[in-house]
Each structure stands twice: as structure tokens, then as C-alpha cells.
Amino acid sequence: MSRPAEYWLERLHGFANSGPVRIMNVCGGHERSISMAGLRGAIPSNIELVPGPGCPVCICPEEDVFEAIQIALNEDVTLVAFGDMLRVPVNVPRKDPRSLEQAKAAGADIRPIASPSEAVRIANADPSREVVFFAAGFETTTAPVAAMLAEGVPENLSVLLSGRLTWPAVAMLLDSEEPGFDALIAPGHVSTVMGPEEWSFVVDKHGIPAAVAGFRPDTLLQAMVSVLEQRRTGRPGLDNCYPEVVRPGGNPEARRQLDEVMQVTDANWRGVGVIPSSGFALRDAYAAHDARRRFESYADDSRKRVGEMPPGCDCARVVLGKIYPNQCRLYGRACTPRKPIGPCMVSDEGACRIWWSSGYRDNEHERRQAVG
Amino acid sequence: MCLAVPMEIKTIDGFLATCEALGVRREVNLFMLKDEPLEPGDHVLVHVGYAIQKVTSEEAEASLQLFDEILAAGA
Ligand code: SF4
Numbered sequence: 001m002s003r004p005a006e007y008w009l010e011r012l013h014g015f016a017n018s019g020p021v022r023i024m025n026v027c028g029g030h031e032r033s034i035s036m037a038g039l040r041g042a043i044p045s046n047i048e049l050v051p052g053p054g055c056p057v058c059i060c061p062e063e064d065v066f067e068a069i070q071i072a073l074n075e076d077v078t079l080v081a082f083g084d085m086l087r088v089p090v091n092v093p094r095k096d097p098r099s100l101e102q103a104k105a106a107g108a109d110i111r112p113i114a115s116p117s118e119a120v121r122i123a124n125a126d127p128s129r130e131v132v133f134f135a136a137g138f139e140t141t142t143a144p145v146a147a148m149l150a151e152g153v154p155e156n157l158s159v160l161l162s163g164r165l166t167w168p169a170v171a172m173l174l175d176s177e178e179p180g181f182d183a184l185i186a187p188g189h190v191s192t193v194m195g196p197e198e199w200s201f202v203v204d205k206h207g208i209p210a211a212v213a214g215f216r217p218d219t220l221l222q223a224m225v226s227v228l229e230q231r232r233t234g235r236p237g238l239d240n241c242y243p244e245v246v247r248p249g250g251n252p253e254a255r256r257q258l259d260e261v262m263q264v265t266d267a268n269w270r271g272v273g274v275i276p277s278s279g280f281a282l283r284d285a286y287a288a289h290d291a292r293r294r295f296e297s298y299a300d301d302s303r304k305r306v307g308e309m310p311p312g313c314d315c316a317r318v319v320l321g322k323i324y325p326n327q328c329r330l331y332g333r334a335c336t337p338r339k340p341i342g343p344c345m346v347s348d349e350g351a352c353r354i355w356w357s358s359g360y361r362d363n364e365h366e367r368r369q370a371v372g
Numbered sequence: 373m374c375l376a377v378p379m380e381i382k383t384i385d386g387f388l389a390t391c392e393a394l395g396v397r398r399e400v401n402l403f404m405l406k407d408e409p410l411e412p413g414d415h416v417l418v419h420v421g422y423a424i425q426k427v428t429s430e431e432a433e434a435s436l437q438l439f440d441e442i443l444a445a446g447a
Binding site: 254 | 376387399401403404405406407408417419420421422424425427428430431434435437
């Protein structure tokens with residue numbers, strides 16, 4: 001049976017003298033729970049909790065957001081997208097709409113949705129009107145999009161897919177010279193769908209301790225104790241601290257649907273570059289519902305050159321866990337949730353926004369400059 | 373976006389269910405669990421309107437406490 005947060009906290013304090021250790025999480029939901037519960041302040045100071053690639057909105061390629069904006073502006077369509085995507089800025093001249101929200105203000109028919117079912121409903125409501133569903137997300141969100149297509153959608157609905165797999169980004173970090181972390185908390189709901197086995201490589205190939213966690217402080221703390229214990233004993237393993245929900249093999253039907261509808265391809269991550277086998281694309285059998293094929297002329301490869309973050313925004317390094325949000329020069333100064341500059345401050349899952357809304361006000365970059 | 377909420381199934385019609393959590397009712401698609409025997413009273417983990425996994429009522433209750441706290445904090 002699970003034990004309360006206090007128990008795990010006390011056990012964590014037993015590692016106070018075991019030297020510095022960095023534990024990375026790769027899920028905006030985990031980062032939100034950690035920040036909101038103030039776990040960083042409660043655990044021993046030698047244990048660092050590093051937010052990593054956990055925000056699909058933040059790494060959605062600039063050229064995809066641009067493509068969605070252009071289709072919405074120039075074609076006679078209704079474009080729907082998860083709400084977070086509407087405020088993500090692209091790099092365009094000042095007078096042009098730089099987000100879906102601004103394109104909407106300029107007259108495009110763009111609507112936020114909370115579920116793929118809503119896209120189907122909107123398409124069914126008027127069969128004569130084309131509906132384009134701009135779908136960005138990690139496995140947990142892409143699987144329902146696959147389910148939607150597998151179940152069958154009306155002819156006038158197509159998907160502009162920007163789905164990504166989380167583990168290849170972690171693999172890329174681990175294959176690099178400076179991974180930036182010593183242990184991993186694996187994402188709970190990605191594992192619910194895909195199965196915890198996706199994360200075995202962290203342990204088997206790299207000898208890095210790992211544990212799948214849920215979202216309550218007690219399961220997050222339990223996962224921290226687990227990875228530290230693995231480290232202490234020198235026996236890394238993949239622990240599952242969320243067994244009520246995360247089962248071996250994940251959700252097999254969801255994985256079958258994903259595989260039926262989509263194939264895995266190399267994919268661009270905003271500000272990061274192409275990561276092998278990290279993206280989803282619709283299979284040929286679903287070509288009729290693929291907005292990338294229906295609106296082929298809008299795929300603009302030249303955009304990949306501007307596929308960076310907005311000027312001055314350090315979101316890419318935040319996403320990769322290279323810096324903390326408040327080490328960005330603009331954090332809390334030019335960039336706040338009310339006036340976000342980069343996607344990490346736009347999205348509910350972006351580390352910058354999570355930190356700001358959890359009350360981190362200190363801008364470390366500025367402080368360091370002041371100290372000299 | 374990857375956060376999922378446990379909800380209780382109230383009614384089922386094909387692959388569509390009406391589910392409830394914290395007093396809120398939502399239509400939930402069950403297609404991702406189409407091989408799972410589900411009935412009213414069962415709990416499912418719901419993400420973007422789709423049930424992604426069946427959960428026990430204990431787990432559902434425990435995680436809902438967390439959502440209560442997050443909602444209370446106005447996040
Ligand atoms: S604080 Fe704003 S500008 Fe800086 S990295 Fe975060 S989103 Fe980008």
C-alpha cells in the first residue's frame with residue numbers, strides 16, 4: 001500500500017549527505033505538482049529537480065504553427081487546435097499575425113477545442129465546411145487523435161499532425177556529452193498509454209536510475225527515493241511508482257490504434273533540431289484526412305531556417321534542462337504569462353509558466369549580472 | 373496537456389459515456405478501452421475527452437484530492 005508524503009520526505013532526508021544529484025522529470029504535469037507543492041524547498045538541498053522536455057507545445061516546430069496560421073488565413077476552413085496552441089508565437093514581421101490568436105483576430109475561423117471529439121462534432125455540424133485539426137502533443141495526446149481517426153471521422157475533417165514521442169529527446173540527452181542529470185522520473189501518463197518499458201533504455205543502455213511516477217506529491221517523492229536508493233546500491237532499475245494506472249505494456253488497444261493510424265518518423269523540435277524517430281505522421285491509408293497532403297502547398301521548408309525560438313527567448317535550453325526558467329534573461333521581466341515571449345511561458349506545461357505561476361519571482365540571470 | 377483526470381462512469385452508450393468528477397459531467401469517448409469491460413460505477417482516467425485507462429475507485433479518489441488542491445490554488 002502507498003505511504004504518505006511525510007514518510008517519503010523523511011526517507012529523502014536520509015540522502016542529504018550523499019552528494020549532489022540531479023533528478024530530471026520530463027512531464028509538465030510532474031513539474032507542476034513539484035512546483036505547486038513546493039517540493040524543491042522541502043527536500044535536501046543536494047538534490048536538484050530539473051524540469052526537462054515535458055512540454056509538447058514548447059517544442060512544436062515553428063514551421064508547423066506558421067503552416068496552421070497560413071491555412072487558417074488563406075483557405076476557407078475552420079481550424080481547431082488545443083487551446084494552448086493559440087498563443088504560441090512565430091517569427092514573422094511585426095505587421096503579420098504572429099499567433100493563431102492574432103490570425104483569429106484578423107478574421108480567420110479558428111476555435112480552441114479541449115478534445116478530438118469536439119473536432120468531430122464541429123465537422124459533423126456542417127459537412128460542407130472543411131475542418132482542419134492542428135494536433136500537437138506527446139503520446140498521451142496523440143493516441144486519442146489516433147483513436148479518433150481509427151473510429152472514423154467525417155470526410156471534411158483533416159489533421160495537421162505535430163505529434164511527438166518523449167523518450168527520443170531523453171535518449172538524445174543521454175547520448176550527448178553532458179546529459180545534465182543523474183536520475184530520471186519517467187512520465188506517468190505517457191507510460192499509461194505506451195507502457196513503462198519505453199524507458200528501459202535509460203537503465204539498460206545508460207545505467208541511469210529511473211522510476212515512473214504519478215502526479216501526487218507522495219508518488220513523486222516515492223520515485224525520488226527510489227532512484228536515489230537505486231543509485232546508492234549501485235543497482236539501477238526501472239521502478240514503477242504508479243502501478244495503479246501504469247501497467248506493463250501500457251494500454252495495448254491504444255498502442256494498436258496508434259500503430260494502425262500513424263507511423264514514427266524523424267521530426268523537428270523547435271529550437272532543438274531534428275530528433276530521429278521522435279514524431280508521428282499519418283499512414284497512407286489515412287492520407288485523405290492528412291492536412292499536410294490536402295494543403296500541400298503550405299508546407300514551407302524554408303521556414304525551417306527561422307524555426308528557432310523568438311529573439312532573446314531561451315526556451316530551447318529550458319526544455320532540455322540546460323538552464324532553469326528563471327535563468328533566462330527575460331523571465332519575469334519582458335516575459336510573463338500575461339505577455340509571453342516564448343512558448344514555455346505560453347503553455348500550461350511550459351516550465352517558465354509553471355514556475356511563474358508557482359511563485360518563483362527571482363530572476364537569477366539578473367541577480368548574477370548584478371553580483372558581477 | 374498530458375494530465376488526465378479520473379472520472380466515474382454514469383451512463384454508457386456504445387463507445388460514448390457520460391462521466392462525472394468533482395460534480396462536473398462530461399462526455400467521454402471509450403474507444404481506446406474498447407476491449408475493456410466497463411460499466412456505470414467504474415472509474416476511468418480521462419485525457420482530452422478520451423478514457424485512456426481503467427482505474428480503481430481508491431486511486432480515483434486519491435488523485436481527485438490533488439485536483440481539488442490544484443483547482444483551489446487557481447492554477
Ligand atoms: S522566460 Fe520567456 S523568453 Fe525566457 S525562456 Fe521562458 S518563455 Fe522564453
